[in-house]
Amino acid sequence: MSLDQTASAPARPRVSPVLVGRTAELEALVRTVLKTPSLVVIDGEAGVGKSRLVRELAADPALAGTPVLIGHCEHLQEPLPLAPVLDVLSHHADLVPPGDYNPIVGALAPLVPELGDRLPPPPPELADQGAARHRVFRAATELLDRMGPAVLVLEDVHWAESSTFDFLTFLAAHQPPGLCIVLTLRSGGAPLPVRESFARAASGPPLALSLRPLDPAGVGELAGRILGTPVSAAFAASLHERTGGIPFVAEEVLGTLHETPLPDDGAHHDDVLTDLAVPTALRDVVLGRLDGVAEGTREVLGVASVLDHPVDVDLIAEVTGLPPADVVAALVDAITAGLLHEQDGQVRFRHVLAEQIVYDALPTPTRRLLHRTVARAIEEREGPRPVARLAHHYQRAGDVTRFVGYAEDAADLAVTHGDDAHAARLLVQAMATDLPTEQRLRLAVKLGRAAVDGLAHIEAVPLLQQLLATEALPGDVRGELRFALGRLIRQQGLADAGYREIEQALPDLAENPALLARALAILAAPETVADRPMAVHAARGEQARDAARRSGATDVGLAVRIADASLLIEQGSPDGWALVERLLADDALSAYPREHARACVNWAQAALHVGHVRRAERLLAEGRRVVAAAEYLRVTDVIELVAAAVDCSAGRWSDLAGRAHELVVRRPGYDAASLDDHLLHGIMLAASGGTQEAVAHFTALVEDAARVGAVWPLLAGRSALARLLLTLDDVEGSARQADLAVAAARQKGNWVWAAEPMLCLVDALVAQGRTAEARAHVEELAAGLGVVDAPLAHAALLSCRAVVAHADGDGVAAVGLLREARAVVADAGLRHEESRVVERLGGWLAEDGDAEGATLLVEALRGYGGRAATNDVARVTRTLRRHGLPVPYPWRGGRRSxxxxxxxxxxxxxxxxxxxxxxxxxxxxxxxxxxxxxxxxxxxxxxxxxxxxxxxxxxxxxxxxxxxxxxxx
The missing domain is CATH 1.10.10.10 (Winged helix-like DNA-binding domain superfamily/Winged helix DNA-binding domain)
Structure with missing residues (x-):
């Protein structure tokens, strides 16, 4: 964001500018209010949004001209009789019309001085206080009648004193025809004293609206409104967990982001909430409730906050020494106070922040002692030890030795369950302590293994870098740590740096053929780095096969064969698909779900690179099945990206622009998948967004891909940019980008990747009158490709030859070549590419006056239109009009009004x-x-x-x- 944009950006609201999650309740409330006389009771816990619903009611257009009279019941030690009703009358004195009133209305004159000039004089005082109160009730009812039609809202009636309840009972029995009465109160308290009188009211029983906390989606929408940008599902889920879905609590938490610098991508990462300070207003509310409970309840709540777990009555009794019955009584007291609640049959804190506030209120020595006491009590229980829970308690107790021991045990257990992310988090925490060298290295090796699949590169990379830089490591340990570091750096999107780190690890891995084979298999992958030719990747593949044979490990052999298949597919070799089929039929692959999942995703991506959409779809379906069964987090996110790319190539663009945008928003930094996200988003922008925005987007993508050394997004990005610039008549710019892409593919030694940018280059050269240069490039491409199983490259070569033939005046050959190219992309399922070929073919035939040209242009038009490719539709429309051809519905007649x-x-x-x-x-x-x-x-x-x-x-x-x-x- 530029400085000017930052300076002019509007301040984020502290509350949502629109009502969230209460649409049905608001509609029901408005309907009832409009049907006077009527009664409404709105209940819900504190902060759930009762007052906000009332404010939305007051602002609803359906109530335009109808006054909404709001009075508040105050939580006072000595509440004033009838205070909320008198408050309403005094604040809305302007709505009391002058006129003839029953003399009894004068009874309000001393109570509401603001009405003194409009009311009759006070009647004589009565000795009977009951009669005097009855007179005031009659007077207030008459005034409310005169002020109507109106809505009387009394907020927080759980704090009302007896005279207010008596008046409401009277008012329900004598309700003016134009008056709706709305009460708000907290749920879970004593029964409403006017419940029976409201149920028997002449207007009928009240509408009962019980507001519940928002679900995660509602919390996410609320956060998006306040932050001014959509938030990720993970952010919404984390915020929901911390706030219990209570809008007030969520708004207070989000409000702290006004005082905390929020990264541009902060609304898409839940970790920005972790270290936020507890909002002051919320802290005051919770501490106020805590002060209001008995000492024994506070003690029980303190232990419950230390447990960080659903309430365990027996464990609390053991730690406190209280009888279980007393613990239960304390829990009931805490539920009544709104600090705890029941959820799924268990007693928990109302929300995470309430637990944190109670925990923080404990003195530090008390907290440490309780953690130690809880840990020892858990250790003495029979059955398997909850090692992760024990690690947590001993860490908080300050017992480093026991914490590290249990953390390592918990990490080992997490790995056996496939939860590498949790294992990596535990190991990172353990390594943050002061450890003996031997133990530190043992944990580092485990961290390196877990962090890759646990996606913990941000935390693990600096730890591994520090170890490699400062410790005198044994060769085998150094090799394994460097290999892990290289993989983690690649996860960060630093393709070249990660590749070089793995290369450096090879000498130290010589005595570990299993790890050596895996490292070499990664180095054999051609699409990640720009400056290693295919011959180097092929040599690494051969070395990997040799190391795998020496290791004798089945899973290592699989990993190497999977890499072999990917390398062959990327070069357009039919042998690659034969190897894929053999591996898919091999039971050994099914026995290793993670290898199986990685294989399907890698092969699907390779298939997309060369244009085999249908094969990519089949592999993706297989990958989804395996990933779901294995719960393999690392691949789950990549699956979504590959699915979007498959849909893009297959022409299934419904909501694809939105999906592409969300992928970019979710990963705004340039990690391993981010460049592909941005490529897909750029393709959508080029087709149906602002073209200048798309140019800037592709330019930034190319710069970032070049910076990190990632060849595949670099080639694809330059090719897409070249094609876009050509449509914008920037022929020189298009030729420059296409030539750079072709040069990169030439350096790489993979002509399959050169075919698409070569077509852009040929188009640009012919447009500049440089047909001879274009012809030479086409022949170079043909010689480099040979016979390949790569539909995109095959179709691009045919189109290149067609462009040159058309420039040479050989229309028959040009059309024939394009028809052949169309058949290739159609057979491969490349629908958008097919539309492009059809558009070119139709334009050439229309130039020659061939009637088929109009038919083909309309076919391309409808293809683009079905994908909402706005810019492509506009271009074809202009072509039709340029040739004097009619533009079919819905474009007939020019611009619609x-x-x-x-x-x-x-x-x-x-x-x-x-x-x-x-x-x-x-x-x-x-x-x-x-x-x-x-x-x-x-x-x-x-x-x-x-x-x-x-x-x-x-x-x-x-x-x-x-x-x-x-x-x-």
Missing amino acids: NGLGLSGREREVALLAAQGRTNRQIAADLFLSPRTVESHVRNALRKLGCSSRADLAVHLLADAGEDRAAAAG
């Missing part, structure tokens, strides 16, 4: 929906409720006669693209 009757807001929402944005994303962008967005989308579909969002894209995005093109021209 405002989307056939769409309102400005409907059109704005509809355009975003057509671009693949979800209702929730649109709501966050435009600060609307998801329900409002849903309504606008539904109206747009109806007005335009569309049956789906894809159809909506066909109607709307073409015009948007034409408008942008006209403006650019």
Whole structure:
């Protein structure tokens, strides 16, 4: 973000600008309020949003002109009689009309001085206090009648004193016809004293609205509204866990982010919440409740906060020495006070922050003693020891020796269960202590193994780097640590640095053939680094096979064969697919789920690189099945990216723009998958977004890929940028980017990767009149490719030859070559590529006056339209008009007026929906409720006669693209 953007950015709201998660309750409330006389009781725990619902009611357009009179019951030691009602009358004196009143109304004059000039004089005092109170009730009821139609809201009636309840009983029996009475109160307290009188009211029983905490999705929407950007599911889940879904608590936590610098990607990583200070307002609320319970309850709550676990009555009794019955009584007291609650049959703190506040209130020596006491009590229990829990307690108790011992045991156990991430976290914590060298190295080796699959590179990399730089390590240990470090650096997206680190590890791994084979197999992968030719990768593959044979380990042999297959596929060798089929049929692969999962994902990516979409789909389906069964976290995230890339190539673009955007938002840093995320997002921008934004996006992608040395996103990014620049008539820029991409593929020695950028280069050279140079490049490509099993490369070579033939005036040969190219991409399932070939073929035939040209251009138009590829639709539309050909519906007749009757807001929402944005994303962008967005989308579909969002894209995005093109021209 630039300095100017930062300076002009609006401040984030401290509360959500729109009501979240209460749409149904608000609609029911409005309906009831409009049907006077009526009664409503809204209950829910503190902070759940009762007052916010009332504010939304007051602002609802349906109540325009209807006063909403709000009075508050105060939590006072000596509450004033009838205070909330008198408060309403005094603050809304302007609504009391002058006129003839029953003389009894004068009884309010001394109580509400603000009404003195409008009311009759006070009647004579009565000796009977009951009669005097009855007179005041009658007077207040008459005034409320005169002020109506109106809504009387009394907030927090759980704090009301007896006279207010008596008045409500009277009012329910004598309710004015134009008055709705709304009460809010906390749930879980004593029964409402007016419950029976409200149930017997002449207006009928009250509407009962019980507000519950928000679910994780609701908390995520609330956070997005406050932070001004959609948040990740992980962020929402973490915030929900910390706040229990209570909106007030969530808003207070998010409010602390106003005082804490929030990274640009902070709303997509749950760890930004971990170290936030507990909000002061929330701390005061919890400590106030804690002060209000008995001493024994505070003691029990203190132990419960140390347990960091669902409440265990027997364990608390053992630690405190209290009888279990007394512990249960204390827990009931804490539930009544709102500090604990029941969930899934267990007693827990109301939310994580309440537990933290109670825990922090304990003196440090007390906390340490309780942790030690709890740990020893757990150790003495029969059965398997919960080693991770014991590690936690001994760490908090300050017992380093026992903590490290249990942490290592817990990490070992986590690895056996496949939870490498948890193992890595435990080992990182253990290594942060002062340890003997031997123990430190043992833990470091375990950390290196766990961190790779546990995705803990951020924490583990500096630890391993420090060890390698400062410790005199045995060769085998140094080799294993350096190998792990190289893999972790690659996970961070530093492809070249990670590759070189693994290369450095090879000499130290010589006596460990299993690890050596795995290291060499990684070095055999060609798509990660730019400056190693294919011959080097092939040599590494041969070395890996030799090391695998020496190791004799089945899983190592599998890993090497998997890498062999990937290397062959990337070069377009049919032998690669034969090896894949043999491995998939081998029972040994199924016996190692992680190897199986990695294989499917790696092969699917390689298949996409060369254009085998259908094979990628089959492998992806297999990979999903294995990943789900193995719960393999490391691959789970990559699966989503590969699935999006498969859908992109296969032409399934419904919501793909939104998915691509979310992938980029989720991984804003340049880790191992981030460059591919950005490539996909750029493709979507180029097809249906702002073209200049897409140019800037691809430029940044290319710069970052070059910086980290990752050849595949670098080649694909330059190729995509070259193609985009060509459509923008920047022929020179297109030729430069395409030439750089071809040169990189030439240096790599893989002509399969050179084919797509070569087509862009040939187009640019021919456009510059440099046909002879283009022809020479095409012949170089043909010689380099030979016979390959790579549909993208095959089709690109055919198209290159067609472009040169067309430039030479041999139209028949050019058309024949393009028809052949179309058959190749169609057979491979490359739908968007097929549309491009069809567009080119149709344009050439239209130039020659061939009627088939119009048919093919319309076919391309409909293909692009079905994918909401706005810029492509606009380009084909201009081609049709340039040749004097009619543009079929929905583009007939030029620009349509405002989307056939769409309102400005409907059109704005509809355009975003057509671009693949979800209702929730649109709501966050435009600060609307998801329900409002849903309504606008539904109206747009109806007005335009569309049956789906894809159809909506066909109607709307073409015009948007034409408008942008006209403006650019």
